[in-house]
Amino acid sequence: MTSNSSPFKSILLRLGLLLAGLLPLAGCNMVVMKPSGDIAVQQADLIITSTLLMLVIIVPVIALTILFAWRYRQANKSAAYEPDWDHSTRLELVIWGAPLLIIIALGAITWISTHKLDPYRPLDRIDAERPVPADVQPLIVEVVALDWKWLFLYPQQGIATVNELAAPVDRPIQFKLTSSTVMNAFYVPALAGMIYAMPGMETKLHAVINKVGVYDGFSSNFSGDGFSHMRFKFHGMSESDFASWVERSKAEGSQLTRADYLALEKPSGKEPVRRYASVANGLYDAIVNRCVDGSKMCMAQMMAIDAAGGGGKGAIDGLASKPWGDEGQRTYVSALCTPENAGDFAPRNQAQQSPSQLR
Template sequence: MLPRVLRRLLMPLLAVLMSGCSAVVLHPSGDVALQQRNLIVASTVLMLLIIVPVMVLTGWFAWHYRQSNTKAHYDPDWHHSTGLELVIWSAPLLIIIALGAMTWIATHTLDPYRPLGRLAAAKPVPEGTRPLKVQVVALDWKWLFVYPDYGFATVNELAAPVDVPIEFQITASSVMNSFFIPALAGQIYAMPAMETQLHAVINQPGSYEGFSANYSGAGFSDMRFRFLGKSQADFDLWVQSVKSGGGALTREGYLALARPSEREPVKHYAEVAPGLYDLILNLCVQPGKMCLRDMMKIDAKGGLGMAGVYNVGRLAYDRPPALNAGQAEPPTGLAYVLALCATPGPLWSPAPPAASAAAGN
């Protein structure tokens, strides 16, 4: 009687608890996430082919060979069975081979750096289709999205047309984060001074949740945004609304935006400073600061010796006072090399033979 009463009490409670679970990972709206879901399901089923029989047989053996069952066959001298050995070893081996083959194929097919080959099952990407390019910057604690082909940017709001490939370029301003839209595709890390990529597509219109899947500090819990899947017509209207409202995101404006803040509201910027994402990636948004790519070129040519050591210390990108205060100028201090430049032509060239002969005469 008691178990039945407990079931009646627990079932409504369980239903209430489960009502908050949308299980979006198992019901995605993007083809990449759908393929990843299918891989999870197939791998789970393959592993259950071993786990379920083992659990069932464990219970059956414990019950059948219990002490009170005098009818159970007792053979203390048994030590080997060729048929049983074949079953024990061949079944897991075949499952491991199948899992390995599936993983190898999916690793290459679902490589986030690989451009999409299809929009959905039996629906290849039309020839000549241009992907929607979105540059993603993980800030403390908000998301900046730059649309380079449209020349605008948004904060904590991302939109894309249905059945159009999306090419994400992802970086971070300070610490490592993780860009994740469960309905669209798997998560991928965002790291400062590095760029990761993600190719995906949304197949159904709707409003989906995006967030950071990697702890990054005090405001991590509220580092969320909305991803809007729209028809092409609705996406065009959204683009017009963004470009018609909001100001310009300048380099100084970005430095102010990059300061740590929590629960940042959605913002639209109708214009973006030229090459802002490239400046963020190369850690040189602050005016007068040497870009990472230029440092790397200098290092590739052998460096600047001891003078370069002082310059590196002077241009440290993650100096907290400079970053958090958003100051435009780099910290003052002793610098051995103030600037580098390239001449339009060679500094010296030998005189032509005719001129040399004339000079000799």
């Protein structure tokens, strides 16, 4: 009795350990597989489809491995013993043909989904049953990743918020993203996949939220000491509630000037929600072009000068520079020319460059 019950007890013990190991998974948030935005839903469907296609190969291989190990064990004397067997055309067709078909199917699905779910591609549907109405304009949200908080600008509404994002349900959202210093990744799992935000660049994300609720958002790319607290709440609202939220932000908020932004972008963690009733004109473009303080030449101006042929080697000495950094040992270009030599420089390049580019 003892010898027969030992294997049974061993099996029960292993099953108990397996269940104990799976128990912590019961507390996992399954928002990635059960999201509330159509783009995230399509991404979840892609994960499920790809997994099932791969299981078509994985499950039979595991099952046959167990079957062969049991059937051809040393103790089974009735199993066929063919030491000279080395080839089977039918078996080779199954072994190579089935995985090849799976790879072709996965490749086709990946190719189609890569273009269909391109974050830069404007939405063509609200959900699986509703296309985007022709008269609906997307909500534009300009996102700035700061150290270590999120700034959201609403150019259509003229407001801004810190660590709070809101949008009406069933309305397309066009995110424009950049960063003040290092690279971050904007991620609302219930809404869509993550997209990087990088300094001096603008990335885009098109998405839509289909259910009213409050969802978690955060940075999914490590960016320093305060990274773990770089979180915000995303509010999916009805159109009327969103309009009320905008009006409340205008009533309760202050003005976001360029000076306020320069103070805000300094590193800080665990920032509370802030609301701004108005935003300085052109602030987001200045953030992207790295010239908020007004003492630097904007990147767009630099690129326009380069596109027009550049200042020329002879003009390098005429560049006005200013110290940059705490040490003051490095410099950056503050203007294309100094006030003293502006008259000498302008005749050579005025035909190619506008006055705004020369400032």
